Amino acid sequence: MESVPSINQLGAQQAEREKQQTRRNLAITAAMSIFAFVWLIPIAWTLALSFRPEDSITANLTLLLPLPFTAENYDFVFSSSRIPRWFLNSLIVASLRTFLQLMICSLAAYSFARVKFPFRQTVFYFVLIGLMVPGQATFIPVYLLFSNLKLLNSFPALIVPGIASPFAVFLLVQFFKGIPIELEEAARLDGASRIGVYWRIFLPLSTPVLTALAIFTFLGAWNEYLWPLVAATDPEVMTITIGLTNLTATTYTANYGETMAAAWTAGLPIVGFFFVFQKRIISGIQISSGIK
Amino acid sequence: MSVRPKAVSKDAIFRLSRIERQEALVGVAFILPFLILYVIFNFLPILQGFWISLHNWDVIGTNVRFVGFRNYEILFGKDKLFWSSLEHTLFFALLAGPGLIVTGLALALMLNQRVRGIGIFRTIFYMPNILSVTVVGLVFARVFAPGERGFVNAVLSSIGLEPIPWFLDEANAMPTIAITKVWWSVGFNMLIFLAGLQEISQSLYDAAKVDGGGRWTLFRHITLPGLRRPMLFVIVLQLIASVQVFPLIDVLTGGGPAGSTRPLVMYLFERSFDYWQLGYGSAIAFVMFVFLFSISIIQLWFFSRGEGD
Structure with missing residues (x-):
């Protein structure tokens, strides 16, 4: 026969279980902290390097703190390299591409989602094919096109090929289909035109998804590698991602402090950007993956 | 009795189709900028790429010679x-x-x-x-x-x-x-x-x-x-x-x-x-x-x- 546990026994069991839980949580937190520390070493170490004088780096390589502190390396980067220019180029290319992609793709997406025209579904499927086309499959013909137009080494070459994004259209069509039709009908009865509905109803209601898309397009353009590598070989129009590869070629004997200052001049604004938009970036990834 | 509604609906259909035509025009106009860029930079390059792969395309624009599937033979063969x-x-x-x-x-x-x-x-x-x-x-x-x-x-x-x-x-x-x-x-x-x-x-x-x-x-x-x-x-x-x-x-x-x-x-x-x-x-x-x-x-x-x- 089973004996019924007394209130005291139950309480003790409960307390024991809670204690176990707390111990387990502490262990997990400790493990995570160690792991996170190791994860941050590459960033902390090279960031510290960028603020240290070269002789001190040679004397004590693995120091994770910027001691003794100096901004000389950054002075050098800003005064005697092309990095500020490349930075500006990247800013122009990424911003313009993001803006144009959002405009053109959202307009097309609105039409696919709400306007009736012949062969709409067929054209939409035709666009979806683009989701499965890798950049390596298209960049040689696109290169020849710009070469024939004598437009290599220009901003249009860096900006225009990335504007039409099948993924952006796909994502926005999904979102636009969820906007209540009554809103649109009411506005139409009040005499709003199609473009008015798109501009005054659909765009404002889609701010979250448009922001997520803008962030990813901007980061994608900023970090793009293969296409700018062939399209912009002139140092005057290079993006910073490509410009910096000239530094990776200068082997391990090169000046550590200056090289790392160059790397973090490119990296820190993106890290800052990440901290500002962190929530949107993380939810954006989880939403667009279709898992959540 | 059945004549009048018919006439009305005929008229309605006529008017609707005019609106529909307008609607279709707007729809196409909205997707056109996207579609043009998409065709030029995403779709056509696949076909062009395949076409180029059937050639010896050694120097840009000059010395282009059709070789059929020879490039693929070399690629997989040796x-x-x-x-x-x-x-x-x-x-x-x-x-x-x-x-x-x-x-x-x-x-x-x-x-x-x-x-x-x-x-x-x-x-x-x-x-x-x-x-x-x-x-x-x-x-x-x-x-x-x-x-x-x-x-x-x-x-x-x-x-x-x-x-x-x-x-x-x-x-x-x-x-x-x-x-x-x-x-x-x-x-x-x-x-x-x-x-x-x-x-x-x-x-x-x-x-x-x-x-x-x-x-x-x-x-x-x-x-x-x-x-x-x-x-x-x-x-x-x-x-x-x-x-x-x-x-x-x-x-x-x-x-x-x-x-x-x-x-x-x-x-x-x-x-x-x-x-x-x-x-x-x-x-x-x-x-x-x-x-x-x-x-x-x-x-x-x-x-x-x-x-x-």
């Missing part, structure tokens, strides 16, 4: 560099893929516990993902620098171990690239798995616990099956990204030492833009396209099937 670069690509996929999935899943499982400071950890592990490949390359070229100029080697020698020639050694180079890749992009997988874990109902766990299921049983029979979709998603994305690997290797080793880490896309790039054999390069590109397109079709089929479950 191009050792093509096969070796394919091998390197697969080797990279085999090293980085499981590393990214296991580490990503482990991080997600740990973060899914109800512990304080989850947000900070999530930020730390995801952050490297937004850095550009060149920044990652510059940083890890120093972290794994040879001799005692690198961080890892300096730490090794401080505890009395020999320095390791990470990127400069044929046996070590690709695993070191894979480690860098895991550091750089495991955060993405972590986020996907985390989203998947949060979708699994807690009641399933509670029920299993009542039945006396241990930690491993719960993981094996509830967590893993519950993560089927995110797992598939991650595996397919990983596979596609691995086939396309190039920037990271380009900035870390440039394909060396002695071409031992040269991946497929680097080979395609060298043929096209170092030797200016655009026909041959296009043949490599088209082979890649067919392969990746097939993976995507299978993925699409799989996921649309999963929807019906």
